[in-house]
Amino acid sequence: MLASISPLELSALLANTPPIDQIGTLERIARIQARSIKGAAKLQGLRMALSMIDLTTLEGKDTPAKVRQLCYKAQHLHDQAADLPIVAAVCVYPTMVGVAKQALGNSGIKVASVSTAFPSGQAPFEVKKLDTLYALDNGADEIDMVISRGRFLAGDYQFVYDEIAAIKALCGAARLKVIFETGELDSLDQVRKISDLAIAAGADFIKTSTGKIQPAATFPVVLTMLGAIKDHYDKTGQMIGMKPAGGISSSKLALQHLLLVKEVLGEAWLSNEWYRFGASSLANDLLMQYQKQLTGKYQSAAYFSID
Amino acid sequence: MSNPTWNLEPSLESAAQVQIKPQYELFIDGKWQAPASGTYFATVNPADESHLAKIAWANATDIDLAVSAARSAYENVWSKLSGAARGKYLFRIARLMQEKAKELAIMETLDGGKPIRESRDIDIPLACNHFFYYAGWADKLQEAFAGQQFEALGVAGQITPWNFPLLMLAWKVAPALACGNTVVLKPAETTSLTALKFAEICQEAGLPAGVVNIVTGYGDTGAALVAHSDVDKIAFTGSTAVGKQIQKACIGTPKKVTLELGGKSANILLEDAPIDQAVEGIINSIFFNQGHVCCAGSRLFVQESIAEQVVAKLKFRLQSIYVGNPLDKNTDIGAINSKKQLETIEKYLAIGLAEGAEMYQPDCTLPSQGFYCKPTLFTDVAQSARIAQEEIFGPVLTIQTFRTMEEVVQKANNSPYGLAAGVWTANGARIFGLSSQLHAGVVWANTYNKFDPASPFGGYKESGFGREGGRHGLSAYLKFKN
Numbered sequence: 157m158l159a160s161i162s163p164l165e166l167s168a169l170l171a172n173t174p175p176i177d178q179i180g181t182l183e184r185i186a187r188i189q190a191r192s193i194k195g196a197a198k199l200q201g202l203r204m205a206l207s208m209i210d211l212t213t214l215e216g217k218d219t220p221a222k223v224r225q226l227c228y229k230a231q232h233l234h235d236q237a238a239d240l241p242i243v244a245a246v247c248v249y250p251t252m253v254g255v256a257k258q259a260l261g262n263s264g265i266k267v268a269s270v271s272t273a274f275p276s277g278q279a280p281f282e283v284k285k286l287d288t289l290y291a292l293d294n295g296a297d298e299i300d301m302v303i304s305r306g307r308f309l310a311g312d313y314q315f316v317y318d319e320i321a322a323i324k325a326l327c328g329a330a331r332l333k334v335i336f337e338t339g340e341l342d343s344l345d346q347v348r349k350i351s352d353l354a355i356a357a358g359a360d361f362i363k364t365s366t367g368k369i370q371p372a373a374t375f376p377v378v379l380t381m382l383g384a385i386k387d388h389y390d391k392t393g394q395m396i397g398m399k400p401a402g403g404i405s406s407s408k409l410a411l412q413h414l415l416l417v418k419e420v421l422g423e424a425w426l427s428n429e430w431y432r433f434g435a436s437s438l439a440n441d442l443l444m445q446y447q448k449q450l451t452g453k454y455q456s457a458a459y460f461s462i463d
Numbered sequence: 464m465s466n467p468t469w470n471l472e473p474s475l476e477s478a479a480q481v482q483i484k485p486q487y488e489l490f491i492d493g494k495w496q497a498p499a500s501g502t503y504f505a506t507v508n509p510a511d512e513s514h515l516a517k518i519a520w521a522n523a524t525d526i527d528l529a530v531s532a533a534r535s536a537y538e539n540v541w542s543k544l545s546g547a548a549r550g551k552y553l554f555r556i557a558r559l560m561q562e563k564a565k566e567l568a569i570m571e572t573l574d575g576g577k578p579i580r581e582s583r584d585i586d587i588p589l590a591c592n593h594f595f596y597y598a599g600w601a602d603k604l605q606e607a608f609a610g611q612q613f614e615a616l617g618v619a620g621q622i623t624p625w626n627f628p629l630l631m632l633a634w635k636v637a638p639a640l641a642c643g644n645t646v647v648l649k650p651a652e653t654t655s656l657t658a659l660k661f662a663e664i665c666q667e668a669g670l671p672a673g674v675v676n677i678v679t680g681y682g683d684t685g686a687a688l689v690a691h692s693d694v695d696k697i698a699f700t701g702s703t704a705v706g707k708q709i710q711k712a713c714i715g716t717p718k719k720v721t722l723e724l725g726g727k728s729a730n731i732l733l734e735d736a737p738i739d740q741a742v743e744g745i746i747n748s749i750f751f752n753q754g755h756v757c758c759a760g761s762r763l764f765v766q767e768s769i770a771e772q773v774v775a776k777l778k779f780r781l782q783s784i785y786v787g788n789p790l791d792k793n794t795d796i797g798a799i800n801s802k803k804q805l806e807t808i809e810k811y812l813a814i815g816l817a818e819g820a821e822m823y824q825p826d827c828t829l830p831s832q833g834f835y836c837k838p839t840l841f842t843d844v845a846q847s848a849r850i851a852q853e854e855i856f857g858p859v860l861t862i863q864t865f866r867t868m869e870e871v872v873q874k875a876n877n878s879p880y881g882l883a884a885g886v887w888t889a890n891g892a893r894i895f896g897l898s899s900q901l902h903a904g905v906v907w908a909n910t911y912n913k914f915d916p917a918s919p920f921g922g923y924k925e926s927g928f929g930r931e932g933g934r935h936g937l938s939a940y941l942k943f944k945n
Contacts, residue, residue: 175889177909180740192474192792200469383739419783
């Protein structure tokens with residue numbers, strides 16, 4: 157593997173990473189959570205959230221049929237309601253990329269593939285490379301890689317940087333999302349450090365979690381990552397995308413996350429080009445709230461398709 | 464897919480949930496009494512300048528009645544009760560305040576202009592907590608001052624400001640009653656309503672008549688209270704100018720005095736600080752309650768190496784600060800308390816510009832009616848500039864840079880005030896180093912404007928003397944026999 161950053165550059169990068177204060181972070185979040193999102197703003201927010209979903213199935217028991225069903229749902233969230241947006245992407249394992257690609261056709265919905273020995277990342281680099289190439293060869297538009305948490309926690313930042321840079325080099329036109337699995341990182345300081353490292357190494361998106369480990373996309377972690385994106389943008393003018401994944405299962409949480417993005421990064425990030433929710437059960441809650449907002453009545457879960 | 468602009472809609476708390484009477488009398492000896500002069504003044508909602516109620520204007524005759532009632536209640540009832548019995552009343556008051564928290568919050572916002580988010584989440588809960596806290600001390604004074612002999616002072620005259628009307632009442636009334644004193648309280652003329660509501664709560668709690676008396680009015684009412692010869696103690700929170708008058712009036716009298724006055728507090732941001740959280744803290748330290756906070760962090764000192772970045776971050780943050788109707792749950796900055804105060808703030812904005820400082824205000828529209836001021840940053844501010852020396856008491860932050868620790872300590876301490884200070888750094892040793900050198904009654908580290916009943920509060924120099932809150936707050940209402 158080529159070393160793509162010099163040790164000196166790497167230490168300068170890490171030296172510029174600011175400390176993160178946990179209490180101050182929680183206070184900022186409390187202010188967001190005290191906001192009231194109602195009426196037309198809520199309706200608009202729900203639609204926005206639907207359009208930002210990476211509809212996900214990442215199970216050992218996934219079948220081509222299940223993936224095809226998910227792809228149909230991605231394009232037809234709830235046909236009983238008129239004029240709903242479609243989701244941003246369908247997220248699957250590499251072996252299902254071909255199936256999803258075919259099912260989605262020219263719908264405009266992207267196919268995202270997890271890679272690099274998702275979810276643990278415990279495989280030799282050569283295997284991770286093949287894993288990624290397989291997904292790309294089958295037509296993946298986006299690659300969701302996991303970092304080597306063990307190496308990161310051990311302080312081998314050079315390795316983590318180079319690994320991300322090498323996968324980025326394979327991606328070509330495909331966009332690279334880098335998953336940190338923040339539930340395995342020890343502190344917000346570490347979250348900020350890996351955010352800066354991944355962005356410097358070429359991440360197009362930074363993503364909190366695999367969804368396999370709890371806690372996942374908590375507000376403090378998300379805010380810390382947004383702070384890194386904002387600082388990078390202020391320095392370079394380059395936008396980086398954000399994808400919280402895991403744990404955001406209700407509309408209320410999703411809307412609060414969107415408001416956090418709006419206040420911390422600005423309106424420019426409120427599009428599925430720059431913001432995604434990695435979720436499987438969120439879509440139906442958004443649909444349920446959307447219908448409630450339109451009709452004034454709650455419908456039971458039985459009225460919304462599970463896949 | 465790109466989306467159109469996403470803006471929150473107003474989410475108004477309903478003012479219909481509170482009942483404001485058309486006219487309020489004086490609360491003396493447990494009864495509502497018309498003022499001797501027959502005069503009333505209007506209280507308005509600063510958010511839209513609408514009339515709220517007529518309030519009785521007490522004069523020296525009314526003050527005399529109130530002090531007599533307090534004296535008689537002290538001699539005959541309150542001083543004869545056990546600490547536990549006093550505590551029982553205080554707990555009852557605290558619980559009733561909690562029950563009526565929503566009503567009190569809306570009333571505070573209507574009368575004073577502060578955002579409902581603050582009156583609901585900060586003012587009222589903290590005021591209740593002060594009563595709970597001092598209720599707990601009432602029967603433990605022997606433990607608070609072990610080995611010492613002491614007794615209550617008698618009748619306390621208390622004068623509260625308009626920035627935290629009910630909270631300042633709680634800071635004063637709760638320790639006074641816990642220690643066995645009776646009180647005559649005069650609220651600020653622009654914000655009498657929650658004090659009058661508190662009088663109703665005292666009635667509902669069955670507090671013996673005369674233990675708490677509320678006399679409303681302007682400065683002359685307060686002056687009559689200060690001048691009354693049968694008052695044993697004056698506790699005042701307000702401007703340094705009025706504090707000095709009170710101090711002069713009490714010279715040569717046996718009155719005990721505590722004063723909690725103005726400030727021009729320094730907030731010091733070091734280059735190794737958690738910057739985003741510090742920026743948030745700076746925003747809260749100056750724009751909390753429209754900057755109508757005696758301990759507001761109104762002078763920001765930023766270390767040279769991060770100054771540009773911090774100013775850019777502050778400006779960006781101001782874009783998502785909502786200024787407007789205080790009853791809107793999304794409002795961050797509400798209405799300036801009065802026309803007079805708005806004029807004072809605007810005068811200082813003009814002074815700042817004339818002094819050559821660079822002014823920044825975010826692009827936001829203010830309501831057409833009512834008293835509002837945009838959050839304001841001044842950069843390129845000289846230490847000798849009036850905007851950096853004088854208390855503005857509004858949403859106005861002056862920003863100066865510094866290079867060394869020695870320099871920032873000198874500049875921070877170079878003020879006639881000494882109420883509070885803030886230090887932002889991830890370095891623990893620097894926190895202790897700086898906080899021991901700063902001449903301020905309160906020093907916050909990596910936070911600001913944190914209040915708790917258990918924590919004493921008060922100033923150095925012209926920010927006043929005496930402490931309110933905590934065990935310290937008890938000694939302001941006791942005399943010790945040694």
